[in-house]
Amino acid sequence: MPTFTAPLRDMRFVLHEVFDAPALWARLPALADHVDADTADAILEEAAKVTAQLIAPLNRSGDEEGAQWLAGEVSTPSGFKSAYATYIEGGWVGLSGNPAFGGLGMPKMLAVQFEEMLYAANSSFALYSALTSGACLAIDAHASDDLKSTYLPPLYEGRWAGSMCLTEAHAGTDLGILRTRAEPREDGSFNLSGSKMFITGGDQDLTENIIHLVLAKLPDAPAGPRGISLFLVPKVLVNADGSLGAANAVSCGSIEHKMGIKASATCVINFDNARGWLVGEANKGLAAMFTMMNYERLSIGIQGIGCAQMSYQNAAAYACERLQGRAATGAIAPAKIADPIIVHADVRRMLLSMKAMTEGGRAFASYVGQQLDLSKFSADPQEQAQAGALVSLLTPVAKAFFTDTGFDSCVLGQQVFGGHGYIREWGQEQLVRDVRIAQIYEGTNGIQALDLLGRKVIANNGVALELFTAQIRTFASQPDTPYASELLDAVQRLEDVSQWLTAQAGINPNEVGAAAVEYLHLFGYVAYAWLWARMAAVAQNALPADSDFYNAKLATASFYFRRLLPRTLSLEQSIRAGSESLFELEAAHF
Template identity: 50%
Template sequence: MTRYTPPIEDFNFLLRRFLPLEGCDLPSLQALDAETMEAVLEEGARFCETVLHPLNGPGDLEGCRFADGQVSTPAGFREAYQTYCEAGWPGLTSSPDYGGQGLPYVLGLAMAEMITASNTSWGMYPALSHGAWEALNRHGSQEQKDLYLPKMISGEWTGTMNLTESHCGTDLGLIRTRAEPVDDGSYRISGTKIWISAGEHDMADNIIHMVLARLPDAPEGTRGISLFIVPKFLVNEDSSLGDRNGVRCGGIDHKMGIKASATCEMIYDNATGYLVGEAHRGLAYMFTMMNAARLETGIQGLGLASVAYQNAAEFARERLQGRSLDGAKQPDKPADPIIVHPDVRRMLMTSRAFIEGARAIGLYTALQLETQLSHPDEAAREKAGHWVALMTPIIKAWFTDMGFEVTSLGVQVHGGAGYIVDTGVEQFMRDARITRIYEGTNGIQALDLVGRKLVADSGKTIQSFFETAGALVAEASGEEAMNEFIEPLSQALERLKNTTAWVYQQMASNPLEAGAASVDYLNQFALTAMAWSWAGQARIALSGIEDGTGNERFLRTKLDTARFFMQRMLPDTVSLDQKIRAGAAPIMALDAETF
C-alpha cells in the first residue's frame, strides 16, 4: 500500500515567497491573503490524502467496466466525486458569474498536482470538465453559457473534448466527422471519435461533449473544422434534462495505465449539436482547451513524480541492505538502510531536484496564464502571454519525460519489490507513460517550440524567458552567497542563447535541422529554466536563513537541493548543445528501407 502526503510546506513557500503575488493586480487575488490560500490547500490536501489516494490502487486493479453501452467506474469513485462536488472543488477557479469561486489559477494548479499524485485516473474526470468549461466560457454564446456553465461548474455535469479519429491524431485536418445544418439552427453530428477520456461514465447526470466536425461547405484541412456542443442528454431551456441524444459509447480501451479512467470510443449518429462561435474556427477554439490541458498534463507528470519519490524515500530509509562504504551507520542492526548508498541518494536527489524545481516553474506559469487572461493592463497581458506560449510545450514535454523517469527511479529504488504489483509503485510508472503521448506527443511539443515559438512575435516570445532569467542574474550578481547559483545560471543562459542562434540559422537552410534539434533543444531549454527556478528559490532560502524567517531546516534543504541541481543536472546542457550541433545528417543517414 502506497502513501501520499501533499507538499503543503513547499506550496506555501512558493506562494508566499517565490511568486510575485504582492501587488499583483489580478481580480482573483483581491482580498485574498496567504492564510486563506493555505487553508484552501490544506483542505484540498486532506481530501486527496484521505479520500482519493486510498482508492488509487483498488481502482487500478478493478478498472472500468463496459456493458450495454454503459461504463461503470470502480467502487468508491462516484462517492468520492460527489464529496468533491459538495465541497465546491469543481468551481475553485471558475467564474463567480456561473457559481464558481473565482480563486487564483495557481491554487487550481496546486490542487491538480495533488489530485494527480493521489489518484491520476480519478482526476481525469474533473480535469476534462474544466477544459470544456474554459472553451465554452471563452467562445460560446451567452445563451450557451447560461444553459451549460452553471451545471458544469457545480460538477453536476462533466465535459469532454472529442478530437481524435482512427485515421488521424495530431493531424486534425484529416477529420471526417460531419455536421449537417438543420432548419432550427442546430446540427446533426455523425462520425466516430476514439481515445475520448471520460467519454462515458456513471459519475454525473450529463456529459457535455465538445466535438470537432466539418460542415458540408468546409474548406480542406484545419481551416475547415468547427466546434460543436453535443450533450449526452439534450438540455431543456430550464436546464432540466430531456431525451437521450444520438451519441453512445462503442467500447472502452484496455490500457497500460490509468485503468480507472474510461477511455472511450464515441459514436455520433445524427446527434444533435450546437455550433460554438463561428464556423470553421473550431480548432482555434479547441486550443483553449488544449493549451490548458497541456499545462495540466505536465503537472500530471510532476504529481506522479512527487508520489513516486515520497514512497521511494520512505522505502530507502527503512530497507536494510549492505553497509555504508565509509563505515556502518547503524552497527546495532544487521545492515544499514539503503539510503546510505550514493547511488540511491543520486536517484532520490535527482527526483527531488526535478519535483521542487518544476513545481516552481509550473506555479509561476499558472500566474502568468491568469495574468494573460485577466490583468487590466494590456502590456502586462501581452508579456505574460509570451511566457505562457513559450513554456507550455516545455512544461508538457519535459515535465512528463522527467515524470516518467522519476517514477522509473522510484521502482529502481525499491529494487525487486518495485516490480511487484502488491507494492503499488509500479502503477505510478504505468500511469505516467501516457502523459508523454496524449495532448500532443512530446516530439510534437518540441517541434512547436523550435518551429513556432523560436520565431513567434518577432522574437518576443522567446525573449520573455531570457529577460526574466537575466533580471535575476542582474539582481543577484552582487550577492556573494549567490555566486554558486548565479554563475552556472548565467553560463547556461549564454549557452542557450548561442544554441538558439545556431538552430535558427540552420533552419533557414534546411528545415530538417529543426526536427533533428527539437527534442534536445527543448531539454536544454528546460534545464536552463530549472536553473532559473532553483537560483530564485536559493536566493529566497538564503534570505530566510539570514533574517530568521521560516523553517531553517526546510530552507537549508532547499539550498542543498539547488546545489545538487546546479552541479549534477545542469551540466547536461553542455552535452545537449553538442548533440544539437551534430545536426540532422547522422539522424537522416539511413534509407527508410534499412530500418
C-alpha cells in the same frame, strides 16, 4: 500500501515566498476581493485532506478493477461514484471557474497546486474533473451567452462532466483530415455524425450528463485545418428550463484496454445525427479548442509532477527504512544488521534527482500559472500581452518536460525499491504505468517540441524567448544572486543554440525535427536553473526561520547545479551535430 501526504510546506514556500502570489492577487481586481494568503492556505489544507483521505485510497483498487464497458454503458471502479459525489460538494471542479456562472474564481497559481495533489493521489480519478475544467474554459471563452448560462453552472458544480473529442481512427495529430460532419438544422443547431476515439471520460457513471466538445466540418468548410468548427454536443439533451430531456444520439462504442490509468474510461464515442450547437465562429474551431488545450496541456504536465512526487515520497520513506549493506565509509547504524539504503551514494543520486526535478517542476508550474493569471486578469495591456506570449512559449515546455522528467522520476522511484518496485502492492510500478500516458496524450511530446522550436521560437524570431531570457538575466544580475555565473552561462547557451538553429532551419528544414526534443530539454533545464536559483536566494535569506527546510532547499539547489544542469552541455552537442546522421540509413534498412 503507499499513502499520500501533500507537500504543503513546499507549496506554501513556492506561492508565498518565491513568487509572493498574495501580492500579485491583491493588485489584480478580479482576484483581490476573494483570495489572499489565508484563503489560499485554507484551500490547500482542505485539498490535502480531500486528496489524501478520499481519493488516494481508491488508487490501487481502481487500477485493479478498472473502468468497465457493458452493452454501451460504462461503469467506474467501486468507490469512485461515492467519492466523486463527496468531491464535488467541495466545489473543486469549479475552483478556477468564472464566478458569474458559479465558479469559485481562484487563480491558476493556486489551482496548479491542487491539480498536483489530485494527480499524485489518483491520476485516473483526476482526469474526470480535469477534462470538465478544460471544457468550461472553452465554453466560457467562445460560446454564446445562452450556452454559457445553460451549461457552465452544472459543469462547475460537477453534476455534469465535459469531454474533448478530437481524435479519429485515421487522424491523430493531423486534425485537418478528420471526417466528422455537422449538418445545419433549421432551428440553428446541427446534426453531427462521426466517430471519435481516445476520448478521456467520454462516458462514465459519475455524472448525470456529459458535455462533449466536438471538432467537425460543415458541408461548405474549406479543406484542411482551416475548415474545422467546434460544437457542443450533450449526451442528454437539455430542456429550455435547464432540466434533462431525451437522450441524444451519442453512444459509447467501446473503451480501451490500456497500460495505465485503467480507472479512467478512454472511450470510442459515436455521433449518429446527434444534435449539437456551434461554439464560436464557423471554421474557427481549432482556435476555440486550443483555449482548452493550453490549460489541459499544463494540467497533463502537472500529472508528471504529481506522479513523480508520489513516487519520491514512497522511495524516500523506503530508503530510510530498508536495511541493506554498509555505508562505504563504515557502518552508520552499527547496532543494526545493516545500514538503511539511504547511506548509499547511488540511492542518494536517484532520490536527489527526483527531488530536484519535482520541486523545480512545481516552481515552474507556478510560474506558468502566474503568467496565465496575468494574461487573463491584468489591467495593464502590455503586461497582459507579454504574459500571453510567455504562456504560448512555455506551455509546450511545461507539458513535455514535466512528463518526460516525471516519467524518469517514477522509474527512479521504482528502482530505489529494487525487486519490490516491480511488485504491485508497493505502488511504484502503477505510477510508472500511469504517468507514461502523459508523454503521449494532449499532443505527444515530440509534437510539443516541434511546436516550441518551430512555431514559438523560430517562426517569431525568438521574440517571446527574449522576454523569458531577459527575466533570467535581470535576476542573475542582482547582487549576491546564488549561482549567477552558472545561470548566465546556461541562458547564454540557450540563446546561442536558438540562434544557431534559426539559421540552420533556413538552410535545411530537417534541422528543426532533428533537434526539437533535445532543444526542449535544454530549455527545460535552463528554466529550472533559474527557478532553483530563485529558491536558493529565498532560502539563504530565510535560513534562521526554519533551518531544516531551508538547508534542504539549499542542498538540493547545489545538487541541481552540480549534477543536473551540466546535462545542457551534452544536449547542445547533440543539437549541433545536425540532422545528417538521421538520414544516412535507408528506410529499407530500419
